[in-house]
Amino acid sequence: MSRKFGAVAVAGAVTLGLSVFGLTGCGGASGSGGNGELAGQTIEVTGPWSGDEQKAFQKVLAVFEKQTGAKVNYTAAGDEEPTVLQSKVQGGAPPNIAILAQPGAIAQFAREGVLKPVTADVEQQVDAHMAKAWKNFGTVDGKLYGVYFKAANKSIVWYNDRLLTQAGYQPPATWDDFVKTVNSLSDTGVAPLAVAGADGWTLTDWFENVYLQTAGGEAYDKLAKHQIPWTDPSVKHALQVLQQVFQPKLVADGNAGALQTDFSSSVTKVFSDAPKAAMVFEADFVGQVIASNTKAKVGDDARFFPFPAIGKPAGKPSGSVVTGGDAAVAFKDDKATMALMKFLASPEAGVEWARSGGFLSPNKDMPLDSYTDDLTRAIAKQMLGADDIRFDMSDQAPAEFGATKGAGEWKDLQDFLGNPADVDGTAQRLEADAAKAYHT
Template sequence: MRGKQVAFGLVTAFLVVAGCAGPQPAPARPGPLAGQTIEVLAVWSDEEQAAFERVLDVFEQRTGATVTYVSGGDEVPTVLATRLAGGSPPDVAGVAQPALVRTLARAGSLVPLDPSTESVIDAQFAPVWKELGTVDGELYGFVFKAANKSTVWYDAGQLGPGFVPPRTWDEFVETLRKLSDTGRTPLSVGGADGWTLTDWFENVYLQTAGGAMYDRLARHEISWTDPSVRTALQTLGRVFRPEYLPGGISSALQTEFTESVVDVFGADPKASIVFEADFVAGAIAESTPARVGADARVFPFPRIGPTSSVVSGGDTLVALTDEPGTKALMQFLASSEAASIWAAQGGFVSPNRQVALDEYPDDSTRQIAEELVGADNLRFDMSDLMPSALGATRGDGFWRAMQDYLADPAQVDRILAELEAEATAAYEEGDS
């Protein structure tokens, strides 16, 4: 055990010294973790996987450790459950749902972060981010790759040089109305993916009801039939109008997220505005000829309340083993330097407030990152805070309720009553 403590102390000192000078070349001799292997399981694939592996390369060069990355895609929770059941968990995992982090921690599957890593998080992250990784007073993880889900994207070419992005909800509604009055269908909505609709609701609810009510609804301390929910839906209904959507409501319910982006930035656009998180940039790059920051521009989700509010999502890194290599990697990944390596490559936003804005490759991403880190009122994606049966199931729960509301707002009483019944059952099962 003493040998392991010494090795971890050596790599900690090495990372601190080397971190001051930026990425270093591979050491001339094996590092303090030579011969150790570390496995990381997370959602990232394709370009994201390649970017994350560049981060891991720097860690390997400095320490002599070998890090293997496994992409679980959307099946990370299932893969992780299988690995845990088989007694062979990865050393580190990226988990998108704080609710799952809580479940794993309370089941004894996670290893609390060591004091050195916690000190990095205390110094470089706002307290709200630490709270997200804390379960029953113990810190188990941190958000490495975040999403700013309070962004609205528009095609600058379609709207012209005189377009002024709306700052308030009333201005946003008026913008949509004016575009519609000129014969254009302004707003693309990917309603086939229910999570895009829950993101709409969460932004509106945070601003109309406030942070405290948002927290209570996420924990099911108030009912889904509460008047505050109806108020948010009615506010949202001001933009979910058939004349504002290409093909009307029925078409929006059949449009998936990527298609909604293509409908704005593709070669044959059907609308000029689309709402979703900063990962819209990835869909633009992969599926359209538009250039982020030039053709594709962004403005903050229009204000309804008095302060700036941001709904965030992201992937929380947690440790499942207490090996020296695991501890050293977690400490490195918590650092602003590790985040900056990916930030420079694009397609990434960090909640680490010590990542310099000029590390990001374009003005739009810099703006998105600045709004995320500087938000007065930040909350995590509500659906990811809920039991997965309620908040993350295609065609059911929260996702289905929002699709039903888009389809027929007049049925709001039935929709909310059914959602409340599902929420009651989900929380009684203890899946939170």
């Protein structure tokens, strides 16, 4: 669901000199056709990023151009990218490479036979620098197509440090402590949570974090593929756990008000000069909204803690992270195309964007000091160190179920927020909508 929020502002660009890693290190020029070997070659790339995100990515591409002599043209397609790509494929003019956020779209294009599996040297680069989970996310029917370049950590709770400190609370590590904390805060007159119920995708992220921890990774994968029904007891149990915090007294402006609150507004409710809530759950990109829309200082006024561990002893982190991300896929398999794919899998590729801000890399060998602040480093470290990492479930679903405003999972979970007592009815509606979307 990394693209459901859309493009976000990237703060102050800082240019990184190529000498930081050296052109032959970390998959540099010698592995990407260096010394101008690709001079005269043009590579067309289509992606979702526009505005400041596009500028940051073009800085990354400029590093590759300087190393290889190739020219890379980038076209922004926005959130309609899968549709744009389908038209280009049908017209016989696909780009060399596309950046896709949805594993479902990668699988669709791969099974249509229009994507090219990566070459052996690209796969070796992925094996060397990525955790196995990221390779699995980009693999379809045993072949690697997607090289993940940008990631999102979606297992984060952000909090207003002043409000929590004044109330005498420490960031809770376990779900039980989290529930106790939000209820205690409510009793003192502080609204504990801002919930962006108007944007159904945020509710899917709430559910996915709870479900991963309560049902486990194997069940999570099966539910993502609709191999178990949404009426399964594991789904109902997750809804019951979520029900504990989806209570009117715990949510700023009550549940009805939350259903009128969009994502950006949920963040400003916590970090404005006159905050209306103490905490908001969402991914690392909350930091960009804080920086762009409030006077709060990320890492000082605005801090985070990992999504609370459910069913684990105190002091034991959950070890589970729900993630999203953007992967490069190739519609052509010529030398220049695969050279860029290999570069994007290298540790040095993400450094330029990391220095600019608004970026997390799934590459375990990109130095953490590439990030410009301690908070982003901590968020990246939590994601990279997770024992159990799973891709956003709604991004794996057919769009009519997992990515459509006012329909499917988004609408069903909005109805649940409006009436959290209706666990059975919610599960039944989710299953009915999933069955239609998955054609089962």
